[in-house]
Amino acid sequence: xxxxxxxxxxxxxxLPSVPRLQKLILDDCNSLSELDESLGCPMELxxxxxxxCENLIRLPDSMHQLLSLEILILGHCSELSAISKLHSSLITxxxxxxxxxxxxxxxxxxxxxxxxxxxG
Numbered sequence: 001x002x003x004x005x006x007x008x009x010x011x012x013x014x015l016p017s018v019p020r021l022q023k024l025i026l027d028d029c030n031s032l033s034e035l036d037e038s039l040g041c042p043m044e045l046x047x048x049x050x051x052x053c054e055n056l057i058r059l060p061d062s063m064h065q066l067l068s069l070e071i072l073i074l075g076h077c078s079e080l081s082a083i084s085k086l087h088s089s090l091i092t093x094x095x096x097x098x099x100x101x102x103x104x105x106x107x108x109x110x111x112x113x114x115x116x117x118x119x120g
Contacts (some may be wrong), residue, residue: 020044027051033079034058042066049073059084074098075117088112096120 003023010031021042026032032053045066050056056077063069064085074080075096082102083095088111095101097120107113 018042023047023049025049026053029053030055032056035060044068047071047073050077052076054078056080058082061085063087086110091115093117 002020003025004018004021005025006029007025008028009026019042022044024042024045024047027049028051030053032050033055034057035050046068048066048069048071051073052075054077056074057079058081061084064087067087067089069087069089070091072086072090072092073094074083075094075098077095077098079100080095080098081100083093083105086093086109088109090110091112092115093107093110093113094115094117096117098118099120101118107116
């Protein structure tokens with residue numbers, strides 16, 4: 001399975017452990033308050049989008065284990081207050097309009113980061 005789209009789900013999405021997953025799209029999942037650690041660490045995950053998950057509070061501590069993650073989209077997650085440590089493979093981080101996000105985030109380890117959007 002290369003891509004999993006669970007957009008606009010009104011229930012907490014069940015996330016099976018899929019080690020070859022490359023794209024995970026969870027946009028507009030308002031019941032999602034955190035990403036379940038049971039997802040495991042899909043070693044090939046390149047894109048994770050959780051745009052407009054208005055009740056998302058936190059990301060799992062295991063985010064730094066996503067060694068292939070290049071694009072993380074968190075736009076309009078108004079309850080998200082922190083972004084856990086991320087792997088240096090990240091190229092794009094979009095956290096636009098995450099109005100509750102800490103202002104003193106440290107991205108010094110993101111040596112490949114080319115696009116950072118913290119607007120709003």
